[in-house]
Amino acid sequence: MFLHFQLNALSCITAAVLALAASMAQAQELQTVKIAHAGPTSGGIAHIGKDTENGVHLAIDELNAQNLVIGGKKIKFELVAEDDAGDPRQATAVAQKLCDSKVAGVVGHLQSGTTIPASTVYNKCGIPHITASATNPDLAKPGYKTSFRLIANDNALGAALAIFAHDALKLKRVAIIDDRTAYGQGVADVFKATARQKGMEVVGEEFTSDKATDFMAILTSIKSKKPDAIFFGGLDAQAGPMLRQMEQLGLSSVKFFGGDALCTEKLPELSSKAASLKNVTCATGGASLQKMQGGAEWKKRYDAKFPGQFQIYSPYAYDATFVLVDAMKRANSTDPKAYLPFIGKTQFKGVTANIAFTSQGELTKPAVTLYTYKNNVRVALN
Incomplete structure (x- = not known):
């Protein structure tokens, strides 16, 4: 009886030790x-x-x-x-x-x-x-x-916007603004090159910074050149006030193009829902949500x-x-x-x-989606 008790106790201790060891192993x-x-x-x-x-x-x-x-x-x-x-x-x-x-x-x-x-x-x-x-x-x-x-990279984004401006909207004269960043200059350069290949005239080129908020001087200069559209290579933080100031200068009928960095849900808020928002066409590198x-x-x-x-x-x-x-x-x-x-x-x-990726780390099948804004809401065009 005593031996049986000892064996039971030993069994319980062994089980507890094994359980503790298993728990420690799991933690490790x-x-x-x-x-x-x-x-x-x-x-x-x-x-x-x-x-x-x-x-x-x-x-x-x-x-x-x-x-x-x-x-x-x-x-x-x-x-x-x-x-x-x-x-x-x-x-x-x-x-x-x-x-x-x-x-x-x-x-x-x-x-x-x-x-x-x-x-x-x-x-x-x-x-x-x-x-x-x-x-x-x-x-x-x-x-x-x-x-x-x-x-998708800027080669796809900038080209898609220029092709849409020429083929779909039949625009002929465009002005270009970029924010001097690697992104802004890159996408603007592709748009410019493609626009010229399509026979569009680049009537003016201006630049700003990714910290600026006052664009009245460059927009006034552009207004005198009577563009059909303005392409902006930059962020929504600058595109918003730029759209407001376009409206103030009577440029509400001028089309406004930009890449993915301004193509956000917040752009209507940043532009204070300016009337010029309805003229925005922007591109993102992927399918619409x-x-x-x-x-x-x-x-x-x-x-x-x-x-x-x-x-x-x-x-x-x-x-x-x-x-x-x-x-x-x-x-x-x-x-x-x-x-x-x-x-x-x-x-x-x-x-x-x-x-899937190419050997350069790019997507093998990048998509591009164009957007505009209707009733202050971003909507896909394709």
Whole structure:
């Protein structure tokens, strides 16, 4: 009887020890993997930067709900959010900080002027980054194997707008303004070249900055040249007041073209719902939310978590996060050196599109959508 009691007690102790060991092993197997978002969450376009950060945040929450096991370890993803303030020097500092903290991958940056210098830093430390928004073709020119883009570049955006201006609207005279950034100049140059190829006359060229708010002098100069349209290579933070000032100068009938960085949900607010808003045609590098294969359901989930914050790039930032993790799963490793080669072999069915990359990190099948604004709401034209 006593021996039986001892055996039972020993059995209970053994079971408790085994359970504790199993619990400790499980705890040891949990690995935190940091995925970073880098973009402007302060300053004039903080609303756009926050939107992309939200996209990464939503993706990480959904990935963590999957209880993934990679390389034999349970994975918990953690968002590391960094503000580059839309400044190239701050962007490179942020990139170095993320390298030093050994994040597994980066979604960012937002603008071409920040993404291009940051890409050099990521290339040196071997961390993959996917931009959901930067469109200047120069990003791909160095051939960095760490750089990827999830939308069409300026060659597609600027050309599509010029072709629409000539073929659909039959415009003949256009003036061009750019904000002297890598993005603004890049998309303006493509529009200008394509417009001239189509036989349109460029009657004036002006420039401003991505911090300016007063455009009366350059708009007055342009008005004297009687353009049918103005193309602006720049951000919604400048396009909004520019549209207001066009109205004040009697330019409300002049068409207004721009790329994806001004093609936001916030443009009506930034323009104070100016009458000139109805003349806007802008382009984004991807399908409209309504035509994305997972857009409608994704938007419901986004709005539930971040009500009233949607702008433009968050679906692409969401997909970029999933593309990084998809490569980790296929490599069975969260080590950037191990999973980086697998990004280039991506065949991923995302919310925005079926995603695959060229050898230069560009999408194999980029889409372009044109938008206008009706009753102060952005609507797709194609």
